[in-house]
Amino acid sequence: MHYAAPAFSEVDLPSWEISQAAPENEVPSPVKRKGVQAFPSSSVTPEGELSESELFSQSPLRSARRETSFAFLRQELPVRFANILREIDLLPDKLLGTPSVQLVRSWYIQSLMELVEFHQKSPDDQKVLSDFIDTLIRVRNRHHDVVPTMAQGVIEYKDTFKVDPVTNQNIQYFLDRFYMSRISTRMLMNQHTLLFDDKSGSGHPRHIGSIDPCCDVVEVVNDAFESSKMLCDQYYLTSPELKLTQVNGKFPGEPINIVYVPSHLFHMLFELFKNSMRATVEFQENSPSLSPIEVRVVLGQEDLAIKISDRGGGVPVRKIEQLFSYMYSTAPRPRMDDGRNTPLAGFGYGLPISRLYAKYFQGDLNLYSICGYGTDAIIYLKALSTESVEKLPVFNKSASKHYQATSEADDWCVPSKGPKNVAKQSAAL
Numbered sequence: 001m002h003y004a005a006p007a008f009s010e011v012d013l014p015s016w017e018i019s020q021a022a023p024e025n026e027v028p029s030p031v032k033r034k035g036v037q038a039f040p041s042s043s044v045t046p047e048g049e050l051s052e053s054e055l056f057s058q059s060p061l062r063s064a065r066r067e068t069s070f071a072f073l074r075q076e077l078p079v080r081f082a083n084i085l086r087e088i089d090l091l092p093d094k095l096l097g098t099p100s101v102q103l104v105r106s107w108y109i110q111s112l113m114e115l116v117e118f119h120q121k122s123p124d125d126q127k128v129l130s131d132f133i134d135t136l137i138r139v140r141n142r143h144h145d146v147v148p149t150m151a152q153g154v155i156e157y158k159d160t161f162k163v164d165p166v167t168n169q170n171i172q173y174f175l176d177r178f179y180m181s182r183i184s185t186r187m188l189m190n191q192h193t194l195l196f197d198d199k200s201g202s203g204h205p206r207h208i209g210s211i212d213p214c215c216d217v218v219e220v221v222n223d224a225f226e227s228s229k230m231l232c233d234q235y236y237l238t239s240p241e242l243k244l245t246q247v248n249g250k251f252p253g254e255p256i257n258i259v260y261v262p263s264h265l266f267h268m269l270f271e272l273f274k275n276s277m278r279a280t281v282e283f284q285e286n287s288p289s290l291s292p293i294e295v296r297v298v299l300g301q302e303d304l305a306i307k308i309s310d311r312g313g314g315v316p317v318r319k320i321e322q323l324f325s326y327m328y329s330t331a332p333r334p335r336m337d338d339g340r341n342t343p344l345a346g347f348g349y350g351l352p353i354s355r356l357y358a359k360y361f362q363g364d365l366n367l368y369s370i371c372g373y374g375t376d377a378i379i380y381l382k383a384l385s386t387e388s389v390e391k392l393p394v395f396n397k398s399a400s401k402h403y404q405a406t407s408e409a410d411d412w413c414v415p416s417k418g419p420k421n422v423a424k425q426s427a428a429l
Helices: 031-038 066-088 099-116 126-142 146-160 165-196 217-236 262-283 350-360 397-402 422-428
Strands: 212-216 242-248 257-260 293-299 303-309 364-370 374-382
Touching (some): 099 126, 099 146, 126 165, 146 165, 217 242, 217 257, 217 262, 217 303, 257 262, 262 303, 350 364
Parallel strands (some): 242 293
Antiparallel strands (some): 212 257, 293 303, 364 374
16 A cells, blocks of 8 residues: 655654664674674664664654655664564573574574575665565564564464563563564555555655654544454354543644554554453343443644543452463463464554553553453553654663573462462361
């Protein structure tokens, strides 16, 4: 899909901060000889700050020229791929050795090899620019199933080996960084192909690549709700209704619009609505009618907040963090080749990845639950596009140390993981 883009100077777009590669003449190209270590690590400081000269000036977001976008991406994408490959190699040997993780690793190596072929090629050659777009599309398609394949690797590891808390923590740390890196690289590739691929179809004339400079938040909320409602109706033969209110505290009385990526917002909302609908229908299965899902959209001076409230019974407070764990799911475990599972559940990756989408542009996603009543989910996004900068993993010594963590004795008393069986204890007395 191709989006006709207005001039970049006409709209205040997110000023992404980037893990810029080294200057072009410093980027080593012989990857086959030196491997991923040939690439410089991200030049973002541990504090996440960049010099002003290293901002996203040549990226496909800021540049209206295909040549400058090409020159930027041929350096930046290999660096990001090489950095995440370094982290893959720091995983526990038994996890790294699973067939699924090895397959994912091979995809990244293959894509890295294809991208570095453009390092010495001229940006003034139109065939080179066309071939680069074809390569980006091929890389993007190759990585289409990265999330479920990596999830399958974790399942293979859990089924074969005992997973201790430290390994659990390391896997959580890695997957957050791995999937955030994937979000960022897909964003860059999508921007370039949507803006500069003449073979793509025409998209929304207002969009700049995948970015909507005037994203109607309520419209995306309604779209995500209707899509979730359709799935819920198909599976449960019923679904709750939507009760929506909006408060524009910045421009009272006006629609709520921000600069954002509609597909990212849709992904987050769709996941939260699926969870709320599933919980509501199952918790109120004996009720004559279902309580509506209440949504409040509020735009403030700095933040946009979307609050989704359900009467789905809630979850115990001890389980809130588990909901964001890649090693935990409230739904039955899916099979990669099984299409008969409920469409409202899966690997349990929906919430953690939705939180990453929110955090990608410095937002957040939090859950607040009352056990026995319901759950509030709140998405926070930056209201100011100038504050919507990329949040990226930095590969450095601090990152490496996370994979070398060892188990230490807790300096607080630790209660049991689950509620005690009072009846069993009384019988024992």
